[in-house]
Amino acid sequence: MPVPTLIRRVLNRSNTLADSNDTPNGPVSPMPMPSATFNAADQDAGIATTAQFTSNFPDSSPIYEAPTTNADGDFTDSSSIDGSDIKMPMVEDGEKDVIEDITRLESQGGEQEPVVVRQGQPARNAGFLRSFSNVVCIIIGTGCLQIPYAFAKTGWIGVIIVVLSAFIGGYTGVLTIKCLYYQQGHRLHSFPQIGRAAFGRWGQYATQFFNYLYSLGTTCLYIILSGQFIYQLLSTVGVDLSKKVWMIIVALIIWIPVAILKQMSEAAVMAIFGLLASVVVIVVATVMSIAQPYTKMYPNEPPPGEDVAIAIGIPVALSSIVFSYSGSVVYPHVEASMRKPKQWPNVVYTAMTFCMVCYLLIGVSGYWAYGDLVVSPVLDSIPTGAPATIAKVMITLHVIIAAPIMLLTFFLEVEEGWQINAERLGKKREFIVRLVYRSVVVALVCAVSLAIPYFADFLSLISSIACVTMFAILPIVCYLKLYGHKIAPWYEKIWMAIVLVIGIIASIWGSVDAIKSLIRDVQEGGS
Structure with missing residues (x-):
């Protein structure tokens, strides 16, 4: 024109x-x-x-x-x-x-972009900060405390792995949302629907397996870790409650927002607070590592060793670093709540960049300070005292906050499939049905966490399979199936092949490492 x-x-x-x-x-x-x-x-x-x-x-x-x-x-x-x-x-x-x-x-009137929502769908009212906070709150968790230990396995080449994993996370995060819009004029709403569109019913079942296993399994891990952290903190001041009792209390705390919150956009305040808690933990761990390195804590001991690259440890460390960037199951629901969905690439790449900077800070400082003697979590390597206590309190709060957001991804998909909405059931009945079945799921997750003594190692095995698959493998495979291989130029195909190889290696070696840990705990009789 x-x-x-x-x-x-x-x-x-x-x-x-x-x-x-x-x-x-x-x-x-x-x-x-x-x-x-x-x-x-x-x-x-x-x-x-x-x-x-x-x-x-x-x-x-x-x-x-x-x-x-x-x-x-x-x-x-x-x-x-x-x-x-x-x-x-x-x-x-x-x-x-x-x-x-x-x-x-x-x-x-020039105020904001109009948002039209179909019945039963979440309101698109989340801005950039809300969406960014939701993604970061899920990605950054206890995984950040394992980065220095991963460096001890790989040497300084771990810096490259951290940066590379961030690029992979941003790229596959964009592909995931592209898969939702593969059919013009229609949007899929979840990973299982992507799997069905790409590979039929069995693709849906496989994707649901990985998706739900990651969401519910990670929530179980959060309950276990929170109970352990609280037990460690309060047992020193004379509070005589067992780890299992604290796990039940944590599950009840998680149940409250799960029962109240209906959509992902409503978790904005929780996500922002969880983001701030993670920042506090990383800052404390970084500052204490620099201020109190191993040579200062133990001046009469020989300094710890450091290596440029440890080839044999790269695959195992790769799986843990990739796990630290995972949050793919949340992406469709975060994007569905965005006021301006076209900003999604900016949101996911900004989130990955932020996480990468945080991981480099805590990883480089922790490995520099404690070398091959650093332990996981790194908070056990820094000197005991008020800073370490504050960091443990904040990471516990973060985990408790991240668990409801993780569960929401599962609940939203179930409610979409079962049509649990006010339009079909009415507001009162919809609230009752949603409250009852969400409460039952939280109770079952808590029961599984209490029942399996070696669940942490078992969950690490499941996470290596499900989490890495959702992070690096399924987005690319589904994207190529839905759009065709001709959609990507040759250099992007090479990048896709590299990501797939990295994902497969991380999944296999992570599973092997988890199996070894599980066998070792069984032989030692557990804790």
Whole structure:
């Protein structure tokens, strides 16, 4: 479209808006219908008069309604003004954003992007900070405390692995959301639906297995670790309660937000607090490692060893570092709550970069201070005292906060599949059903955590399989299946192959390491 023509239409629509209601948020008068007669310049630009604003979204589509293109390539929209259909000329790709911005400013008074949500779907009201906090709160957890120990296994080459894993996490996070939108005019809502779209029913079952195993299994691990941390902190001050009692108390604490929160966007405050708790832990561990290295704590002992690269330890450390970046099961639900879903690549890459910086800080400082004598978690390597106690309290709070967010990913998918919503059941009945089944799931997760004495090692085995698969393997495989291998240039295919190899190695070696730990604990009789 010629630029003068576009400017003329903008001015015409602006004049119409000025003649409408004088209130800032008042209704906008319909734009005058375009004339059936066009000049030669318009005809040369290929402008048509029959491009009607329609909706491509089927009634069963769970996606918010947004502009799409129809089969003929015309730009279409489901919006209308005053209930009437308005015919607009077809525009070129480079001009669509301009028209969208004008329409948005007219309809919303320039305040924010309009959000239209289908019944039963979460409101798209989460901004960048909320979405960023949700992703980081899930990614950064107890995994950050294992990074120095991973460096002890790999040597300084672990720095490269940390950086590489961050790029992999950002890349596969973007591919995951692309898979949700593979079908024009329709959005899938979960990883299992991606698996079904790519590989049929068995693909759905396999994806559900990995997805639910990761969500519920990681929650079990959080309950176990929280109970252990609280027991260690309070047993020193005379509180005589066993680890299992504290695990039950932790499960009850987790149950409260699980029962109250309905959607991922409602967990924003929890996620932001969990993010701050993680930052405190990393800062404390980094500062204490630098201020109190091993040579200062034990001046009469020989200094610990450091290596540039330890080839035999790279595969095992790779699995633990990859696990520290995992949060793929949450991504579809975080993106579904975003006010501006086009910002998702920025959200996921910013989150990965933030995590990478945090991991490098705690990893480099911990390995520099304690070398091959560093233990996991690194908080057990730094001197005991107020800083170490504060760090343990904060990591415990973070784990307790992250568990409900992790469970929400499972609950939202179940509620979507079973249609547990107010539109079908009514508000009161929907609340009761949701409360009962969520409470039952929390109780079962707590029972499993209490019943299996070697569950931490067993869960490490499951996580190496499920978590790494969801992180590095399934997003690429499903993306290639849904879009076809021709969608990616040759250099991106090489990168995909590298990521797949890294994922497979991390999964296999992580499983082997977990099996060895499990066998060792069984032989020693457990703790």
